[in-house]
Amino acid sequence: MSVAVIDVREWQTTVDFATGDLIEADEHHLVKLAKEIIAKRYYPGDVDNRSINWVTDTALDLAEAYQPDFLFLSYAQPHFYSLYQRFDPGKWEEICTTIFAEITRLVDLTGFTPVVVGLGDMVPLKERIDLTGLDGLGVATNWSFHYAGLYSPSQADLEQLNSDPRIERVVSKERFSELFDGSQEFLRRFPDYLLVAREGYTFRGFASGMREISRIPAKNYQIPIYTPLGNVQRLVDIHALLDQALPQRKVALILIEGIGQRDFRLPYQLIDNTEHWYIYENSRDHYLTITTGLHFQYGQFPPGHLDHAKGPKYPYSGGFTALPQNTLGRKKGIKSAAVGTRNMITHVAAGADICIECFARQLYNLGTIAIINDPKYFEGRDSPLKLAPA
Amino acid sequence: MRCSFCERRCDLSDDFHGFCQMYKVEEDRVVERYPFRWSGYQSSDIEMIPFYHAYPGTKSLVVGTMGCNLDCKYCLNSHIAKKQVEESRLYALTPEQILKAARLAGCHNIVFGVNEVTVSFPSFLALAKAAKKQGFAVGCLTNGYLTEEAAELLAEHVLFINLSLKSPSNQFYRHYAGINDVGPIIRNLRFFAERVHLEITTPIVQDVNDHEIPEIARLIAEIDPCIPWHLFRLLPEYKMQDYQYPDIKRIEGLLNIARQEVSYVYFSNFVGSKWVSTDCPLCGTPVVKRVALGTCGAQLAADLRVNEQCAGCGYRIPFLKQSASEQVAVS
Numbered sequence: 098m099s100v101a102v103i104d105v106r107e108w109q110t111t112v113d114f115a116t117g118d119l120i121e122a123d124e125h126h127l128v129k130l131a132k133e134i135i136a137k138r139y140y141p142g143d144v145d146n147r148s149i150n151w152v153t154d155t156a157l158d159l160a161e162a163y164q165p166d167f168l169f170l171s172y173a174q175p176h177f178y179s180l181y182q183r184f185d186p187g188k189w190e191e192i193c194t195t196i197f198a199e200i201t202r203l204v205d206l207t208g209f210t211p212v213v214v215g216l217g218d219m220v221p222l223k224e225r226i227d228l229t230g231l232d233g234l235g236v237a238t239n240w241s242f243h244y245a246g247l248y249s250p251s252q253a254d255l256e257q258l259n260s261d262p263r264i265e266r267v268v269s270k271e272r273f274s275e276l277f278d279g280s281q282e283f284l285r286r287f288p289d290y291l292l293v294a295r296e297g298y299t300f301r302g303f304a305s306g307m308r309e310i311s312r313i314p315a316k317n318y319q320i321p322i323y324t325p326l327g328n329v330q331r332l333v334d335i336h337a338l339l340d341q342a343l344p345q346r347k348v349a350l351i352l353i354e355g356i357g358q359r360d361f362r363l364p365y366q367l368i369d370n371t372e373h374w375y376i377y378e379n380s381r382d383h384y385l386t387i388t389t390g391l392h393f394q395y396g397q398f399p400p401g402h403l404d405h406a407k408g409p410k411y412p413y414s415g416g417f418t419a420l421p422q423n424t425l426g427r428k429k430g431i432k433s434a435a436v437g438t439r440n441m442i443t444h445v446a447a448g449a450d451i452c453i454e455c456f457a458r459q460l461y462n463l464g465t466i467a468i469i470n471d472p473k474y475f476e477g478r479d480s481p482l483k484l485a486p487a
Numbered sequence: 488m489r490c491s492f493c494e495r496r497c498d499l500s501d502d503f504h505g506f507c508q509m510y511k512v513e514e515d516r517v518v519e520r521y522p523f524r525w526s527g528y529q530s531s532d533i534e535m536i537p538f539y540h541a542y543p544g545t546k547s548l549v550v551g552t553m554g555c556n557l558d559c560k561y562c563l564n565s566h567i568a569k570k571q572v573e574e575s576r577l578y579a580l581t582p583e584q585i586l587k588a589a590r591l592a593g594c595h596n597i598v599f600g601v602n603e604v605t606v607s608f609p610s611f612l613a614l615a616k617a618a619k620k621q622g623f624a625v626g627c628l629t630n631g632y633l634t635e636e637a638a639e640l641l642a643e644h645v646l647f648i649n650l651s652l653k654s655p656s657n658q659f660y661r662h663y664a665g666i667n668d669v670g671p672i673i674r675n676l677r678f679f680a681e682r683v684h685l686e687i688t689t690p691i692v693q694d695v696n697d698h699e700i701p702e703i704a705r706l707i708a709e710i711d712p713c714i715p716w717h718l719f720r721l722l723p724e725y726k727m728q729d730y731q732y733p734d735i736k737r738i739e740g741l742l743n744i745a746r747q748e749v750s751y752v753y754f755s756n757f758v759g760s761k762w763v764s765t766d767c768p769l770c771g772t773p774v775v776k777r778v779a780l781g782t783c784g785a786q787l788a789a790d791l792r793v794n795e796q797c798a799g800c801g802y803r804i805p806f807l808k809q810s811a812s813e814q815v816a817v818s
């Protein structure tokens with residue numbers, strides 16, 4: 098079983114990660130460790146600069162106490178700052194400087210070989226394309242910026258969207274599956290049409306967030322990667338690069354959201370950040386493609402999908418009812434740990450033995466969660482986590 | 488000319504748009520400045536809104552607008568409720584468009600659940616009317632500061648309400664919510680308890696209203712001890728951003744006192760809360776299991792009722808209508 102320890106400031110609880118049922122698991126050394134770390138490391142909040150240090154400090158705690166072979170880190174603060182705050186060049190400079198200084202601090206103190214990926218630059222928002230006037234339903238969620246789903250459109254809707262200069266393409270489900278293929282689950286959820294905006298534009302419609310936004314990801318055809326492990330050409334190759342390096346080397350895979358070529362402060366190679374015409378943008382897909390080596394259409398959720406049916410399993414993992422099993426953190430024969438400020442995406446994408454992430458939604462800072470992924474670590478042994486509900 | 492939707496009864500002459508910024512006078516009538524303009528629409532589990540005893544396991548189409556008639560210093564929604572209302576931020580959507588979205592998204596009911604319903608009353612009532620015709624159940628959140636006339640109208644149009652009772656005292660409302668008198672809110676609470684399915688939410692602010700929990704419990708019990716009561720661990724924002732978070736252990740002690748008066752007491756707005764499930768008040772058997780995901784509500788994990796009764800002793804727990812598995816298909 099997997100266990101989650103939740104900390105909401107001065108109060109903690111331990112639950113079965115798969116069901117949310119309360120359990121007692123205090124004697125498990127990883128649970129104890131997680132409790133200690135998250136009790137002393139309050140998450141400062143998504144747009145707060147101190148959340149950059151929070152990632153490093155928490156990772157150093159984990160690295161020292163657990164001695165992982167693989168460390169997965171996500172610094173999402175630059176993304177949230179750019180998205181929601183009025184852009185201030187001085188503050189931005191401070192953010193970039195802090196991030197790279199923190200990465201250096203982590204590497205100096207732990208000796209991990211860093212592989213650092215800048216997930217892409219952000220650009221000012223030009224305009225939001227309002228989908229609410231259509232006959233069909235335009236679904237524009239917080240998970241995508243240049244992509245929206247369209248359901249049951251009329252002919253007039255399609256003509257209007259096809260002639261809108263802000264829209265790059267309107268792709269039917271059939272055309273998409275012909276070109277991209279995809280997993281059954283992904284294609285089942287795929288909207289009738291996928292709308293793709295030009296750079297600087299994003300959609301608004303059903304399920305859009307209510308906060309104002311100021312910057313969105315650019316169309317980053319290429320993104321920078323720093324790696325001493327060898328050459329990579331494409332996003333999907335990062336998985337193989339690390340898979341080969343582990344466990345001979347201790348590797349830290351570090352993702353930085355909201356920073357691309359423009360602000361990357363390490364020597365880098367550029368890698369292809371696309372699949373056909375699809376350009377990855379800071380999101381669940383980006384993370385999962387990097388950690389599984391599989392393009393987004395082999396995952397579970399297409400952009401703009403309407404099916405938010407949650408099963409009873411994994412209540413803390415967004416819509417996921419089964420967690421990806423082919424992530425780097427689940428590699429056999431290694432110890433893995435993860436820390437991130439991109440809430441549940443961190444544990445889903447990392448699949449690490451122990452993962453600590455913020456529990457924040459729509460900028461509401463609800464605390465932190467540590468997930469101890471027992472089945473892998475205790476493979477072939479009796480799990481000490483078979484405990485009666487509290 | 489005065490607006491009669493809420494007890495502020497703003498004088499809208501001289502181009503004043505009301506405390507809420509949402510009304511104006513046109514041809515001797517009070518009309519909305521932004522009719523059928525919404526700040527958002529999306530689907531949500533009904534438990535997340537929160538309604539725990541209404542249509543468990545169903546999806547709600549949640550709509551809202553902008554503006555508010557109170558001025559809560561700790562407001563969590565100030566980016567919507569307390570901002571200068573701008574037309575450009577609102578979506579133009581007819582009731583028919585909203586209901587079409589609800590059908591496509593598989594929603595069972597429509598809930599006004601972002602800001603205060605009274606500030607967009609005519610549009611909401613028109614939506615409610617259309618929704619009812621098409622077979623959707625309709626509900627809303629309110630702070631309860633409506634006039635009697637508005638409360639009567641609301642009760643005619645909705646089946647379920649979650650009313651935010653922040654305190655039983657005038658002093659609290661004066662200092663923290665910008666109004667002088669809790670009287671109309673308690674009057675409406677009594678009225679809605681008779682007319683619709685009612686749930687109550689109380690945001691708990693440490694050292695401000697936590698000591699009032701026993702008094703609120705007594706008030707609810709006197710009206711109807713079976714009204715589900717949600718205590719909400721408030722993480723203050725807006726003008727009280729740096730204020731402390733309520734101490735869960737301290738509130739836990741007060742919950743036990745409250746439970747002696749009120750049968751269904753919940754405590755949420757923090758991840759992992761163990762006080763979001765329903766146990767039978769007679770025999771203690773778990774009746775509905777929920778998982779707290781932070782925010783105000785929870786996610787349904789299991790509905791353990793048998794024929795809408797407690798599986799342990801057969802007691803019929805008050806829930807509005809059918810469970811999800813029995814719901815009338817509307818999509």
Ligand code: SF4
Pocket residue numbers: 490491492493494495496497504505506507508509510555556605606
């Ligand atoms: S609804 Fe708005 S305009 Fe009408 S009385 Fe209340 S605050 Fe004033």
